[in-house]
Amino acid sequence: MSAVGFAILAGLVLAGALVVVLSENVVHAAVALAFTFFFIAGLYLMLGSPMLAVIQFAVNAAAIPILTIFIIMTTQSRRVRPASGALYLIAVVLAGAFLYGLWGLLGAPQTAFRPVSPEGLGARLLSVTLLPFEVASVLLLLAMVGAIVLARRLEK
Amino acid sequence: MITLGHFLALSAVLFAIGLFGVLTRxxxxxxxxxxxxxxxxxxxxxxxVAAYKDPVFFAGQLFALFIIVVAAAELSIGFAILLLVFRHAGSVAxxxxEEMRG
Structure with a gap:
């Protein structure tokens, strides 16, 4: 895996994430979210995990931003009021403290990654984690039914 | 060579950016x-971590798959609740x- 490719992808991911949290136009934020997730899928590909990359692309980079833009159009809320300066200060301090606390854990030893084959991942998914897999499918069904029940208009 | 530390540092910075967004938006x-x-x-x-440290079991990759599933469910329910808030209050600010805050 080339260091240049990783640096470019990581820079694009971080730039996209910054646009998502800083842009005053929510539509711009949603498009930046799509690009951020797209580049994270690229990182998964570099990591030798094509299965995860495809799922990341289909679900997170395609479906979720489209749903988000639908909601933005429905609620007509394209612009957001910027937060107060004190709130920004608190958020920067908290995020910085989080990073500082985590930084000590990052001295990982120098080993190479191993590619994760889709066959192996699928076999594990349907043997070792079969019960969580089924629970996840029930969770998705419940979320779908729940979203319909919550969002429908009540007849009067 | 790109090590596990690079990926973990990237995900830590990404998490900090997201935390900043949750707090300020x-x-x-x-x-x-x-x-x-x-x-x-x-x-x-x-x-x-799974790709670098766990060449047999891929547990971390399975976790990542389930995180994607749970995130999709969370987002759909979240948007449904948000639509209810919009109908109730006419805004999604x-x-x-904040009526229920202590």
């Missing part, structure tokens, strides 16, 4: 998008849902 849609960034940062950390 004044629009519920933008808050939910920041939560998505948080979940993806965690999934990236899980997947990279965070100020309109």
């Amino acid at each position: 004044r629009n519920l849609i933008a808050v939910l998008m920041s939560v998505e960034i948080l979940l993806n940062a965690a999934a990236l950390a899980f997947a990279s 965070t100020d309109v849902v």
